[in-house]
Amino acid sequence: MKITIVAGARPNFMKIAPIVRAIEAAQAQGKRIFYRLVYTGTERDSSLDASLFADLNMKGPDVYLGVNSNNSTELTAGIMIAFERELAENPAHVVLVVDDLTSTMSCAIVAKKQNIKVAHVVAGTRSFDMSMPKEVNRMITDGLSDYLFTAGMIANRNLNQSGTENEHVYYVGNILVDTIRYNRNRLLRPMWFSVLGLKEQNYILLTINRHALLANKANFKELLETLIEKANGMPIVAPLHSYVSDAIKEMQIKAPNLHLLLPQSYLTFGFLMNKAKAIVTDSGNVAEEATFLGIPCITLNTYAEHPETWKIGTNELVGENPSVLGETMDKLAKGEWKQGILPERWDGRTAERIVQILLNE
Known part of the structure; x- marks a missing residue:
């Protein structure tokens, strides 16, 4: 079996790394399964820092399609043309895509038009907001997929309500947990940690990525001021992209x-998560990792890709409301944070299940 695995952005590799390891483990057992890793972006992508693949203990992409554009239509078209050429030169039995990016949707369309089976990892997530480009990507990719690998029963329910046939849906667990569990004993304490006078379990980790959150400058400023006030002098460690x-x-x-x-x-970022008193973020991935690590997490969004993180995990949704953020920070300060539990199958064996299912088919 030949599998083409597609990545369209840096976070995709965190979910691909355990699948690659599971495939290589199957190969070591004599199974005839092979993979080719495709990155739709360029080799010059600054987000793919030199340490990424070493940190994840995986090799880099076999090919870079070299497509990059700020216009979603141009990006879709460019990826589809380049990926069609890639599949013509390197045929596959299955194209495996992850998450909900433009690259995810584009490569799924190309594969399906060539009668190649599509496997979607992290299928069934929904915001129910069709104004979000990612929601469109999810709907199209799920609709085309022959294998829908889900992280939880809520995703299964979403697919069931959209009319997806149950025989195509596989509840395998959260692939991101495979990565954080595999690397938990490999996490690196940053050299600057002591220089800043930080102490474990005595700082707040802040991550921000969403441009929409920054757009309302007055509200964003109020959110930050609330966070600083409620931290009551506790260090706030904020590793951020330059635009933030x-x-x-x-x-x-x-x-x-x-x-x-x-x-x-x-x-290094994994270490900062693992040793934080709490995390404030707008990232669904970070909230999932926080649930696995048992760290209190406050998400500056009104929804989570995996509602399990706030229904039974350590996550709380506060939207973009400074008042709610303040109330939630008060709960943290009083030591009244809920005791989260791990959702079923968030056990670090998701990739093994995925590869076994593909081999069985």
């Missing part, structure tokens, strides 16, 4: 306990 840190600097917020840092390597 620049937006914060423009607000001229002066707080000695707010440490704006450059983005960190995977293993």
